[in-house]
Amino acid sequence: MGGIKETQDVEEQNVTEPRRSFLQRWPAALMSFGLTAGYGMFATLIGRFLFPSRRRLSGPQYVNDLRSFRLGASMTYVSPAGEKVVLTRVSETGGSEDFIALSSVCPHLGCQVHWEGQNDRFFCPCHNGAFDSEGSPIAGPPKDANQSLPRYELHVENGLLFIDAATEALVDASQNTSHRT
Ligand code: FES
CATH class of the missing domain: 1.20.5 (Single alpha-helices involved in coiled-coils or other helix-helix interfaces)
Incomplete structure (x- = not known):
């Protein structure tokens, strides 16, 4: 049991x-x-x-009015975040396609490029880099590495030109300079 x-x-x-x-x-x-x-x-x-x-905040910013931006002229725009952009007027249809907006910072090592009207190119003096008027590389290290100048979006509204650029930091508006050619 x-x-x-x-x-x-x-x-x-x-x-x-x-x-x-x-x-x-x-x-x-x-x-x-x-x-x-x-x-x-x-x-x-x-x-x-x-x-x-580091999210990149960007938004449309006023650049200029179309009437005072002549065909062939170029100007430098500095965004509130300090991005330097070279804008050039290439036609006169009245739309944003009349303009090309390119970063003025060389994609090779970050030097400033400048427009050479006589050679129809952007030139970087640091290592003799060069870009055509649309920002495509044509000489020097940027051509070897196929590095273009970054391009910015543009909009036209009521005869005014706007650019989509970084807005992360506030910068004194007096840093915007114009160079008419
Ligand atoms: S930094 Fe422009 S070519 Fe080197």
């Missing part, structure tokens, strides 16, 4: 043991999941604090 009772106790123990151990482990599993999630969130916040993302 005692042997049967012992066998029943062992069987009950075998049935309830996995259930009990599962119930015992469940809070531990929840706790470790919570800790992992908590540490993950903490690490993410620390990462964002130490390495903030």
Whole structure:
């Protein structure tokens, strides 16, 4: 009789043991999941604090009115974030396609390029890099690496020319200079 009772106790123990151990482990599993999630969130916040993302904010900015921007003329525009852009008028249809807006920063090592009207090209004096009037590389290291001058989007509204350029920082408006040729 005692042997049967012992066998029943062992069987009950075998049935309830996995259930009990599962119930015992469940809070531990929840706790470790919570800790992992908590540490993950903490690490993410620390990462964002130490390495903030540099999203480029941009928007349309007034450049000039079309009537005072003659065919063949060029001007330099400095965005609120300090980006220098060279704008040139290449036609007179009255739309944004009349203009080309190119960064004046050489994509090779960041020197300033300037327009050479007599050679019909942008020239970078640092390593004799050159670009055509549309910003495509034609000589020097930029040509070897096929690096063009970055181009900016333009819009015309009510006879006024606007550019899409970075707006991340405020810069004194007096830094905008015009050079008519
Ligand atoms: S920085 Fe312009 S060619 Fe090198």
